[in-house]
Amino acid sequence: MVEHAWLIPLLPAIAFGLTLLFGRRGPGEGAYIAIAAICTSLAMSLIVAARWFLAGGSEAYHGLYSVSVPWMPAGSQAVETGFCIDALSVVMLLVVTIVASLVQIYSIGYMHGDPRYPRYFAFHSLFAAAMLTLVIANNMLLMFISWELVGLTSYLLIGFWFERPSAMRAAKKAFLVTRVGDVGFLAGMILLYLKTGSFNLFGANGVFENLSRLDVVGPFGLPLLAVAGLLLFCGAVGKSAQFPLHVWLPDAMEGPTPVSALIHAATMVAAGVYLVARMYPVYLADSSGTALQVVAYIGAFTALFAATIGLAQNDIKRVLAYSTISQLGYMIMSLGVFGYVAAVFHLMTHAFFKANLFLGAGSVIHGTGTQDIRDMGGLRRKMPWTYWTFLISTLSLCGVPFVTAGGWSKEEILAVAWHTNRLVFAAGAVCAFVTTCYMFRLVYKVFHGEPRNKDIHAHESPRVMLAPLVILAFLAISAGYVGTPWANVFEHNMLPVLGHSYASVLEHRLEGMHHGFNPVVFFVALTAVALGVGLASAIWLKPLLRIERLEPYLGWLARLVENKYYIDEIYQATIIRGLMLASWIAFKFDYWVIDYAIVNGTAYLTRLASQLYGWFDRTVVDGVVNLVGWTTKTVGNALRYLQTGVAQHYVFLTVVALIIISLAVLAGHYREEAWIPIAGFYR
Amino acid sequence: MSHSAYGIPISWFLTVGALLFCIGLFGMMVRRSAIGMLLSIELMLNAANINLLAFGSYLRVPTIAGQVFAIFVITLAAAEAAIGLAIIINIYRLELHIEADKITSMKF
Numbered sequence: 001m002v003e004h005a006w007l008i009p010l011l012p013a014i015a016f017g018l019t020l021l022f023g024r025r026g027p028g029e030g031a032y033i034a035i036a037a038i039c040t041s042l043a044m045s046l047i048v049a050a051r052w053f054l055a056g057g058s059e060a061y062h063g064l065y066s067v068s069v070p071w072m073p074a075g076s077q078a079v080e081t082g083f084c085i086d087a088l089s090v091v092m093l094l095v096v097t098i099v100a101s102l103v104q105i106y107s108i109g110y111m112h113g114d115p116r117y118p119r120y121f122a123f124h125s126l127f128a129a130a131m132l133t134l135v136i137a138n139n140m141l142l143m144f145i146s147w148e149l150v151g152l153t154s155y156l157l158i159g160f161w162f163e164r165p166s167a168m169r170a171a172k173k174a175f176l177v178t179r180v181g182d183v184g185f186l187a188g189m190i191l192l193y194l195k196t197g198s199f200n201l202f203g204a205n206g207v208f209e210n211l212s213r214l215d216v217v218g219p220f221g222l223p224l225l226a227v228a229g230l231l232l233f234c235g236a237v238g239k240s241a242q243f244p245l246h247v248w249l250p251d252a253m254e255g256p257t258p259v260s261a262l263i264h265a266a267t268m269v270a271a272g273v274y275l276v277a278r279m280y281p282v283y284l285a286d287s288s289g290t291a292l293q294v295v296a297y298i299g300a301f302t303a304l305f306a307a308t309i310g311l312a313q314n315d316i317k318r319v320l321a322y323s324t325i326s327q328l329g330y331m332i333m334s335l336g337v338f339g340y341v342a343a344v345f346h347l348m349t350h351a352f353f354k355a356n357l358f359l360g361a362g363s364v365i366h367g368t369g370t371q372d373i374r375d376m377g378g379l380r381r382k383m384p385w386t387y388w389t390f391l392i393s394t395l396s397l398c399g400v401p402f403v404t405a406g407g408w409s410k411e412e413i414l415a416v417a418w419h420t421n422r423l424v425f426a427a428g429a430v431c432a433f434v435t436t437c438y439m440f441r442l443v444y445k446v447f448h449g450e451p452r453n454k455d456i457h458a459h460e461s462p463r464v465m466l467a468p469l470v471i472l473a474f475l476a477i478s479a480g481y482v483g484t485p486w487a488n489v490f491e492h493n494m495l496p497v498l499g500h501s502y503a504s505v506l507e508h509r510l511e512g513m514h515h516g517f518n519p520v521v522f523f524v525a526l527t528a529v530a531l532g533v534g535l536a537s538a539i540w541l542k543p544l545l546r547i548e549r550l551e552p553y554l555g556w557l558a559r560l561v562e563n564k565y566y567i568d569e570i571y572q573a574t575i576i577r578g579l580m581l582a583s584w585i586a587f588k589f590d591y592w593v594i595d596y597a598i599v600n601g602t603a604y605l606t607r608l609a610s611q612l613y614g615w616f617d618r619t620v621v622d623g624v625v626n627l628v629g630w631t632t633k634t635v636g637n638a639l640r641y642l643q644t645g646v647a648q649h650y651v652f653l654t655v656v657a658l659i660i661i662s663l664a665v666l667a668g669h670y671r672e673e674a675w676i677p678i679a680g681f682y683r
Numbered sequence: 684m685s686h687s688a689y690g691i692p693i694s695w696f697l698t699v700g701a702l703l704f705c706i707g708l709f710g711m712m713v714r715r716s717a718i719g720m721l722l723s724i725e726l727m728l729n730a731a732n733i734n735l736l737a738f739g740s741y742l743r744v745p746t747i748a749g750q751v752f753a754i755f756v757i758t759l760a761a762a763e764a765a766i767g768l769a770i771i772i773n774i775y776r777l778e779l780h781i782e783a784d785k786i787t788s789m790k791f
Contacts, residue, residue, distance in 0.1 A: 645787055645789065646783065646784045647720070647783055648711070648712050648713070648714075648720075648783065648784065651708070651711050651712050652712050655708060655712065
């Protein structure tokens with residue numbers, strides 16, 4: 001089965017074509033085709049995973065299975081394409097197929113009655129195909145292509161309700177902002193190719209085996225490896241919505257909520273983390289560690305920054321969007337402090353609980369018809385299934401130790417950070433506290449208290465939407481038990497992905513780390529969660545603390561946070577204004593210099609020249625032509641009088657001519673020189 | 684100028700021929716009637732015949748060629764008269780006259 005893993009992305013691709021072409025006439029208006037394909041992919045992924053982990057100890061599958069076939073000949077060598085199956089791909093395959101299949105099933109209920117229902121499932125299938133290709137690609141080129149394809153499907157699905165101008169704008173914004181990062185990815189990929197001569201990641205000629213060739217000083221005194229790592233990280237910053245390219249993700253919430261759950265929470269945005277994880281040898285080979293430090297600080301900053309914004313948002317999906325940015329920052333931060341395994345672990349658990357949170361939010365929106373949490377409240381009794389699954393995933397996101405998946409993964413990140421970088425650890429701990437605050441604020445405002453808007457009559461969602469919620473809630477608890485500190489199956493399987501040499505580099509970096517249960521970290525994490533829950537309860541559940549009273553002193557801070565630190569406005573004022581100015585200048589240049597001076601000038605000169613030429617043509621050339629005609633006509637007119645038509649006149653003329661010629665002949669006869677040659681004939 | 688056996692100089696024949704030709708030419712130029720013009724052409728042809736006969740006879744070795752040529756000319760004249768008269772009759776039928784200078788229906 002591992003040999004046929006390439007079929008996993010192929011099935012949704014076929015489903016995409018079928019649904020797009022025959023969607024309306026297909027079973028379930030096309031939905032069942034897409035769901036059948038993704039469920040088959042899920043089954044195949046499970047088989048691959050089973051084969052993989054059961055054969056984990058044997059030689060055959062140890063570490064990596066990678067095959068390549070020639071793709072396109074380029075010069076003396078052929079660019080190859082292929083797929084690889086290792087623990088990282090298997091984890092990603094499982095995450096993507098599980099979440100995608102559940103979200104698609106959920107969408108049957110959520111998207112019911114939409115005018116473009118088959119197209120929705122077609123796009124979902126295309127996304128699944130691209131994302132699954134991305135996670136099993138064994139070369140950078142295929143990765144980049146599928147990376148762009150998931151960006152495309154993200155664009156298509158954010159703008160799915162393109163009748164709304166805001167959705168249209170959000171889709172464009174997401175596409176353009178991620179494109180900024182993709183330029184970095186492309187540049188990094190080209191840099192790696194130039195130095196190693198291969199797009200392939202693995203094998204003796206692959207990128208990872210030849211990274212020493214990049215160990216030279218590049219621009220800014222940085223080793224070329226650090227430059228390559230940072231360029232690749234640019235792609236991750238764009239796709240995973242890290243500061244400063246995070247602005248697209250909150251706006252992406254304009255798409256249908258299941259799309260937000262699948263693409264903008266669980267899978268596609270995690271592709272940036274996956275990219276850094278997949279290319280981790282590049283970062284490990286960089287002995288200066290600059291790239292990883294940048295990764296760590298950007299991740300830590302984003303995690304804190306986005307979490308604080310999440311505190312002050314009133315749109316249920318936007319809170320979750322900032323939470324996603326924050327959690328992605330957590331993963332990126334973890335990668336930066338050598339928490340490779342922890343980052344992938346958190347990616348997996350986050351995918352489950354965040355997908356569940358988004359689907360829960362979708363259920364709430366479906367039930368109430370609004371996204372504004374100020375209009376909700378008291379939904380606990382009306383939507384019990386949604387409430388309990390939402391609460392479980394909230395606990396998982398907050399990282400409640402021992403009982404939730406998010407607890408295990410978050411503490412693993414904190415444990416690594418505790419060992420390598422205390423500053424990052426502090427940021428992570430504070431972030432965990434803020435996360436708990438905003439999540440419980442959300443839970444209290446949505447589900448607790450009394451309904452604030454009496455016009456909204458909430459109802460529980462249909463079963464087809466609740467079943468995925470329950471399954472994901474189960475996973476949000478249970479997925480963590482593969483990576484407990486005591487029996488870390490996850491780590492045991494993930495480390496060989498890096499290969500022997502890089503795994504030992506990583507182990508060397510983490511030398512002396514307390515493996516296993518870390519009581520300090522456990523205590524800090526528990527304190528953060530407890531404080532967060534306590535504070536949130538004191539403010540929003542039982543109004544013990546009245547934050548309204550802080551308004552005169554801290555009102556500016558609240559407004560700052562509520563307006564997302566004015567980042568969008570700053571971009572509007574600087575980058576967008578600058579671009580508009582540049583394009584205005586370019587437009588004016590185009591208008592006045594190119595169009596007016598060059599094009600119109602040339603046209604004017606051409607017209608002038610052609611006028612001159614026309615004058616010449618009309619007077620001189622035509623004049624000569626007319627002169628010939630005029631001469632012919634005049635001479636003809638003159639000679640016309642000879643042609644009387646009277647035979648006698650002709651005879652007369654003949655006779656006269658004859659007499660003259662005869663006289664001339666006779667005269668010539670007696671002359672020394674004949675002036676008519678015929679006279680000489682008679683001599 | 685040699686004299687022939689008849690003792691008459693060739694110039695006499697030529698003079699008669701020239702006179703006859705001039706009369707024919709003059710008639711050709713001044714006659715308005717097409718019939719008259721046809722008659723004048725006959726005169727000019729016969730003037731040529733006289734010359735042909737005279738030159739044929741007055742060669743150093745006299746030949747019959749002049750007389751043969753004259754026969755040809757007469758044949759030609761007959762044919763020409765036939766065609767000419769046919770044309771004239773047709774013109775007369777159309778125009779009811781045969782005044783040559785008034786037949787201008789084909790003039791531009």
